[in-house]
Amino acid sequence: MRSQTLFAVILVVTALVLGGATYAGFQAYQNAVVDKHTTTVERNTALVRTELDAQLKTHEQSVELWATRPGVRAHGTARQRSALRALVNNSAFAGASVIAANGTMTALAAPQSDAASVVGSDFGDRRYVQRALAGTTYISNPVPAETGTNVVVVSTPVRRDGDIVATLNGAVYLSETGAFDLLQSDLPDSSGVTVTTDGGADIYHRPPSPNRSVTTHTAPLSEADWVVSVSESRAVIGPTIQRLTLLQTGSVISVFAVIAVFGWWNYRRNLAQVEALIDGFRALRDGAYGTHVDVGGADEWERIGTGFNEMSDTIDQSVAENRERARQLHVLDRVLRHTLRNELNVVRGRAELVASHATGEAAAHAAHIISRCDSLVETADKERAISAVLDTDTTPEPLDVARITETVVERAQADAPNADLTVDTPPTAVAAAVPQIGTAIQEVVTNAIQHADCTAPQVSVSVSEPTATEGTDHVRITVSDHGPGIPRMERRVLNGDDAIDALHHSQGLGLWLVYWAVTHSDGDLDFEDNTPQGSVVTIRLPARDDTA
Template sequence: MRVRLRTKFVVILVVITLVLSGTVHWTLESYKRDVVDDEQRRTDETASLVAEQIDETIWEHRDRIGLVASRPEARQFDRSGPFLDAFLDNSRFYSAQLVDANGTVVDFRGSVTAGTRRSVIGSDRSETPYVERALRGETYVSDVEYAERADRPVLVFSAPILDGSGVRGVLVGAMYLDRQTIFDAIPPLETSSQTVTIVGDGVVLNENERTFDEGIESSSTVESTGWEVTVTRDRTLLADRLDRLAALQTLVLVIVVLVMVGFGYWQYAVSLRQTERLLDGFDRLGEGDYDSTVSLRGGAEWERMSDGFNELAATLRARESELRERRQRLDVLYRVLQHNIRNRMSIVLNYADLITDEAADETVVGAAETIHRTGRDITGLSRKARQMKNALEADPDRRPVDVASLAADAVAELREEYPDVTVTASLPDEAWAMALPSVRLAVENVCENACEHNDSADPRVEIAVTATGPEPDVDRDPADENGGRVRIEVADNGPGIPEQDRAAIDEGRETALEHGSGLGLWLTYWVVDNSGGTLRFDDNDPRGSIVIIDLPRAAPRRGDANAPDPSSRVDDRP
């Protein structure tokens, strides 16, 4: 251990030094990427901000024209002139139209020529998208258009004019796309190191003539129109910053290497030796030497670990002594109780038999029979206690067990011992499970309880064994439990397992047990649980219970594996 720990320590120091030496270039490039990524992130945020501001501006004008169209004055077509002039004076629209419900232009005002105005008034615009959509009740924003003779991009807004009967007409407003209207958020963002370009419907709506040798670019989309906003930043400004960073990185690396060398020497001189002593102490504790102590120096922390270790050793020493004494007391108590119960109950049973044979009074005979049954129950409880003790003290190693063979033996014994019970079985030729050898007791106990406590007029017990999952490889490690499951189901039509016994098993806590079946359930639970399996209960239909045992499936083991393991048998002699 000492050689390994020291070797690891030296190797780690060498590796750290080599890694630090080799990361100068990588660290610089990584930081460059981080700086560029940060610039990219800021550019992305700017592009998104511009797109959001443009979208908000469009929605603002859209809501504006919808609000104006909802006013009562909008429905007064005979006074459309003052209405449209007031609308244009209080907005950024350069022209506005009033269109009747039939699509005819009623009035046209704004920065347009008289000829254009005359040609538009009275014309049918019902098939233009902005009129058609508004007549359907929508507030509409058109694609990019171009104003006549101005060669400037225009955005047209339209909103329905409603009255009590429906759409009365349409209010239409046209707005130039420039930095005084929709793109008013762009000027503060265009600097000597940043430009903004907007493209919509295949047309460049805003462009900056400035270009950069190397730039960082990001694009975002205006949600309401689909326009693409592209922000470009000059990347050459990062060069000086990165050059200064390179010199600083080299200096920091030299300092780090020197610090690591000094730290490594100090750790080796102080901490490593202390660690070795502490590990040696734990090794001795693991071997059962609870009288072992350690003495660590070099700081308050090491002294606390030393005191903690010594306290742990003392606690384990006292605990081991207490457990040993308690085990001795329990063994003596167990032997005395077992001996007395067997001997005294033999006397009770003999006298009960004698009274049954000799007494003439039927009441006395009935009482004697009750005493005899109760005595046999107590004797059975004592036997189950012995089984539980032997099972818990048996070989704790799991091994392949042919559960089908165990179940077949149990079925044969049940049919012989309980001839009045109809016992049926559905068993494969073999079903190997990874379990404790004492799993035989668990299977026998569950089957016996199903017969013994069955009070049905036609008692029946069904036993089934099934194997699920892939067939395990014969050559694999028997401890490998990934080959499926083996299930044992024991169903009866008796009174069912008492609810208090079920609850005790499900909750994992002991309760007052009224008869041997409860103690047997604990035996079954502990054996199955220590075998890596599960035990659960279900209600049978229409009456009774189903006990289900699931065990890990194992690869078959031939030879003497089918022979009963001695540790699974219990000496039942009185």
């Protein structure tokens, strides 16, 4: 090929690559702007949720404190009425009442209210009364008070000698200039806020401005059965996107124009500049983001070089931010895991101390706390195993899954001597899998034993090699039990038939550990119903001829 033709081909290829890379760089930046907008909405949602939870928690603590005062328990007396007036005068509550255990209101303190008309009335059918009489501090959905105003009632049990004798109820008025002033001041005018009950009724609503093409994020409150949603119109980032689009188009056009002019007038003496650009793209291809090139020569080449350097810096910044974000998440995961273990050890130690000195119901509660602590520690261990699967660049390797399965069953039988475990494996069955596949098989077997609804669970484990008649090239590990079975929602989420959301999600990490270990082994995971009841879990792994 002649030098002129070769140079022309190089010019064309360079123009296409440079134009495409420039377009991709700006497109990535546009996506980053959109992602930042979404992150801002999510952060504002978390802020609103935290602020509301803090306000509600303060109200809960206030009524719980006042419920311990002796005057509150003195039904129908001046002491009780005085205590309620003191609560209203010294707190954010607009009104307060005491309702006896039989549901009768014994005292009411509220400005501009006719206490005589409601004292003595039966409020036993109110949910906030029922929840408080059941022993919990409760924040109601907005309810109409006897005075005709919508309020949120914070109720807590009043105890005498350990018995619940009444409920103390504090009323907080809801208005856009009252309880939600803080939300208006913390968010920009372009953000909308909606607070709804668990039934979908609006408690507070401020639409975004403008109210079109909105990004919305929703989060439940922890102190009440409310849901907060923050929304913001994508129109606020419209000018930025428009400028980026124009700049993107202009940059691509400029690249082609500069290269065309350069090739027409002086392509022979600029092969060095072309080579410099090619070297720069090779560096980007090899992951050397942030690489700068110095093409020199005419002004057009200087512009191309500057555009390339800016694009390279943008890509380098984006990659660096992603790496930093991944590092932060990794550090956060380790810190949280360490803190969780330490705190659980403290809680467990305290519970064991209580159990060693307590009897009856207190001892039972302490034992339950110890059990839950052990369960959380087990969950943390599973999370660590999952992180080992996801965080490491582990490739499947030949493993004898028959031997691994036999070892798993032996350990499971030792841990659960009452279980009836049977295992059927060939002498060897080599499959390609990640090292954590043994943990996954152990999780399936342990899950079958622990969730059995009898004292002597029956679990069958088998390993089968591929056969010519079956026409398959996979090793199968099958675990069958006769327990209650794996819920269908769990199966559908793990199989990808249902999206993970508030209604469809897996209840634990164990099956996710199995799923990811099998997936990273390029295998398949199936769930079927057993007869007459129970589950059949099948793990299929690619077969290999050589052993580990």
